[in-house]
Amino acid sequence: MSESLNFHFDVDGDNFVSAGQASVQVKKNLRRLGLPPEIIRQVSIALYEGEINMVIHAGGGEADINVYEDRIVIVLADKGPGIPDINLAMQEGYSTATENVRSLGFGAGMGLPNMKRYTDEMKIESEVGVGTTITMCVYLK
Amino acid sequence: MNSYRHSVVLDVEKCTGCTTCVRHCPTEAIRINNGHAEINTDRCIDCGECIRVCPHKAKKAMCSKFEHYMHYKWKIALPAPALYGQFDGLDDVDSVLQGLKDIGFDDVYEVAKAAEVVSGYTRILLKSEAVKKPVISSACPVISRLISLRFPYLKDNILPMLPPMEIAAMEAKKKAKAEHPELKDDDIGVFFISPCAAKVSYIRNGYGDYKSNVDVVVSLSDIYFLLIGAMKKNITPQISSEAGMIGIGWASSGGESSAILNDSYLFADGIENCIQVLDSIENGNIPQIEFVELNACIGGCVGGVMTIENPFIAKTRLQTVRRYMPVSKNFIPSDISFVPESFITDSLPNYTPISRLSDSLSESMRMMAKIQEIRKGLPGIDCGACGAPTCRAFAEDIVRGQNNGRKCVVLEHTEDSVNCEGENDDS
Numbered sequence: 001m002s003e004s005l006n007f008h009f010d011v012d013g014d015n016f017v018s019a020g021q022a023s024v025q026v027k028k029n030l031r032r033l034g035l036p037p038e039i040i041r042q043v044s045i046a047l048y049e050g051e052i053n054m055v056i057h058a059g060g061g062e063a064d065i066n067v068y069e070d071r072i073v074i075v076l077a078d079k080g081p082g083i084p085d086i087n088l089a090m091q092e093g094y095s096t097a098t099e100n101v102r103s104l105g106f107g108a109g110m111g112l113p114n115m116k117r118y119t120d121e122m123k124i125e126s127e128v129g130v131g132t133t134i135t136m137c138v139y140l141k
Numbered sequence: 142m143n144s145y146r147h148s149v150v151l152d153v154e155k156c157t158g159c160t161t162c163v164r165h166c167p168t169e170a171i172r173i174n175n176g177h178a179e180i181n182t183d184r185c186i187d188c189g190e191c192i193r194v195c196p197h198k199a200k201k202a203m204c205s206k207f208e209h210y211m212h213y214k215w216k217i218a219l220p221a222p223a224l225y226g227q228f229d230g231l232d233d234v235d236s237v238l239q240g241l242k243d244i245g246f247d248d249v250y251e252v253a254k255a256a257e258v259v260s261g262y263t264r265i266l267l268k269s270e271a272v273k274k275p276v277i278s279s280a281c282p283v284i285s286r287l288i289s290l291r292f293p294y295l296k297d298n299i300l301p302m303l304p305p306m307e308i309a310a311m312e313a314k315k316k317a318k319a320e321h322p323e324l325k326d327d328d329i330g331v332f333f334i335s336p337c338a339a340k341v342s343y344i345r346n347g348y349g350d351y352k353s354n355v356d357v358v359v360s361l362s363d364i365y366f367l368l369i370g371a372m373k374k375n376i377t378p379q380i381s382s383e384a385g386m387i388g389i390g391w392a393s394s395g396g397e398s399s400a401i402l403n404d405s406y407l408f409a410d411g412i413e414n415c416i417q418v419l420d421s422i423e424n425g426n427i428p429q430i431e432f433v434e435l436n437a438c439i440g441g442c443v444g445g446v447m448t449i450e451n452p453f454i455a456k457t458r459l460q461t462v463r464r465y466m467p468v469s470k471n472f473i474p475s476d477i478s479f480v481p482e483s484f485i486t487d488s489l490p491n492y493t494p495i496s497r498l499s500d501s502l503s504e505s506m507r508m509m510a511k512i513q514e515i516r517k518g519l520p521g522i523d524c525g526a527c528g529a530p531t532c533r534a535f536a537e538d539i540v541r542g543q544n545n546g547r548k549c550v551v552l553e554h555t556e557d558s559v560n561c562e563g564e565n566d567d568s
Contacts, residue, residue: 005506005513024420032537033505034497037293041423048424069503105428140502 013060213330
């Protein structure tokens with residue numbers, strides 16, 4: 001049974017400017033753990049995309065990054081509107097972001113596809129009106 | 142691991158241990174030990190922030206004195222273009238170049254001239270498929286070192302070309318030998334007039350496997366004071382400048398980018414801004430661009446710690462200097478589609494994960510857990526009074542066994558006041 005290390009972040013939904021902070025912080029911590037640069041990049045991109053999604057669509061949420069000796073597990077949980085059609089949401093270029101958000105350069109419909117691309121496992125649990133929890137896993141070995 | 146030789150030196154007499162530099166160091170490389178600042182040389186990137194912020198002028202960049210190197214038979218000055226921005230009312234670069242000769246240099250080779258060549262070849266390189274986009278400028282040694290320590294993923298994005306200073310040194314030696322065949326290698330001394338501490342370190346340490354062609358680095362501010370006197374005397378300067386607007390533009394932030402001659406670039410200055418940009422590039426979170434220019438100093442090289450003038454004033458002066466200059470004088474034939482091999486380098490220091498806690502992941506995890514636990518008990522106000530920049534760094538030092546007996550002043554004070562209250566209750 002392996003020990004794990006947890007990094008927890010509250011992602012503030014009201015503050016667009018601070019979105020991406022957890023990703024920067026986690027990157028620093030993973031460097032301290034001496035993980036390979038490629039792994040650090042995978043985790044920080046997946047987390048970054050997830051953070052942005054929670055800010056754009058769900059009014060914020062919580063991010064938990066658990067480091068085990070053989071894997072890193074990222075759990076993003078929000079109490080947002082939920083995703084009605086996950087298959088559709090996973091398509092590259094599909095986005096429900098508002099014009100407002102798009103004008104800031106986000107909402108290109110690449111968030112979820114990128115999260116899948118940069119992680120080894122990804123699971124989406126979502127209920128409309130209740131919220132979404134995304135669990136991603138990056139293998140270390 | 143070979144220890145990197147830095148150029149920042151501390152005057153222990155002047156240092157009061159005030160913690161200003163500790164809190165401003167972008168890589169958390171400084172601690173207060175035994176009442177004065179100590180730099181962790183593995184972490185230092187020579188950005189010069191500590192020199193800039195020190196209220197007691199206890200830190201400075203170690204440079205050579207021009208007058209100590211008179212034994213070179215042929216002394217060549219390599220003025221950084223930032224030098225031209227230091228003089229009030231200067232409208233002709235020639236009077237600076239003549240001044241350099243008047244104070245004892247035998248010849249002058251402008252770094253701005255080499256910068257034009259680098260810009261010309263950068264445009265050629267950007268057209269080829271061989272480079273990884275976005276290409277990051279190789280001119281600021283702080284950025285190159287920062288990438289090797291912290292952004293290994295971006296190593297291949299660094300422009301694989303020597304910086305202007307090196308090309309200038311190489312060409313200056315070639316020129317001296319051609320014009321004076323009687324000179325031996327040891328007779329020729331190339332003196333770089335540097336605006337910053339980082340270039341001093343770069344020259345001393347080389348660049349990965351590459352050894353610098355510069356022989357002596359002198360501080361721009363030292364030369365400035367010698368020049369001021371000499372420039373007043375000279376009436377008709379003799380040498381004519383060989384750089385154009387592009388080369389001189391390199392002195393300030395954005396100059397190198399604008400020489401790309403398209404709008405597909407990003408430039409940033411100030412070390413914290415540069416770190417943020419590198420983080421964004423690593424996350425793929427920037428627009429599609431071809432070129433990135435990052436300058437550790439605010440304003441670019443004119444903001445170096447060894448300059449005299451405020452960077453923004455210097456930049457404005459450079460606009461006057463550049464006014465009637467041709468755009469470029471790089472003399473690269475228009476049909477050339479490759480970069481001369483001697484200008485190319487892929488030497489970069491190896492990735493050294495300085496912040497790594499331990500070689501083993503399980504040990505690192507154990508240490509990190511311990512750091513988190515200690516940190517919970519700390520006030521979290523990052524006051525720096527203990528001598529470490531943040532409460533987290535304080536906790537990390539304890540776990541690494543590098544705390545050297547530093548104590549949390551706030552906790553001690555709180556405990557004292559609790560004790561005081563206790564005594565009051567008793568009385």
